[in-house]
Amino acid sequence: MDGQLNHVNLGYLDDISGGDSNFKKELIGIFLKQIPDFIRNLHRFLIDDEIENLAKEAHTAKSSVLIFMMEETGKNLKKIQLLAENNQKEEILPLILKVQDDMDKASAELHVFLDELELAKK
Numbered sequence: 326m327d328g329q330l331n332h333v334n335l336g337y338l339d340d341i342s343g344g345d346s347n348f349k350k351e352l353i354g355i356f357l358k359q360i361p362d363f364i365r366n367l368h369r370f371l372i373d374d375e376i377e378n379l380a381k382e383a384h385t386a387k388s389s390v391l392i393f394m395m396e397e398t399g400k401n402l403k404k405i406q407l408l409a410e411n412n413q414k415e416e417i418l419p420l421i422l423k424v425q426d427d428m429d430k431a432s433a434e435l436h437v438f439l440d441e442l443e444l445a446k447k
Contacts, residue, residue: 330438332430334394341392350442353435356389360428363389367405367421371414379417380409390428393435398427 335349342349363386370379387402401420408417 364425376409380406
């Protein structure tokens with residue numbers, strides 16, 4: 326693989342897939358489909374003052390990013406969750422924007438990774 330992975334680490338995914346590249350591709354595909362929903366929901370729940378839903382969404386997103394060993398993003402999602410649970414809304418938007426940037430970069434890397442996997446098969 327020529328593509329550098331700077332925002333994700335596939336070590337844990339390699340472990341849980343047991344070398345099954347189809348399973349690995351399936352998990353990556355699921356994550357890639359989730360990213361826009363996570364971002365959209367985090368913004369919407371903050372704007373609509375649905376703080377309980379915001380905390381739940383941050384928790385769910387954290388679990389997904391940690392599969393890809395995105396530790397810093399996971400920490401920021403945990404902060405969002407805790408801030409929402411404590412109704413400290415003013416500090417949440419900058420964290421959501423950072424998470425969004427991290428997820429966008431991860432998405433780009435994973436798309437390249439999947440493209441390279443397909444090219445390697447040919």
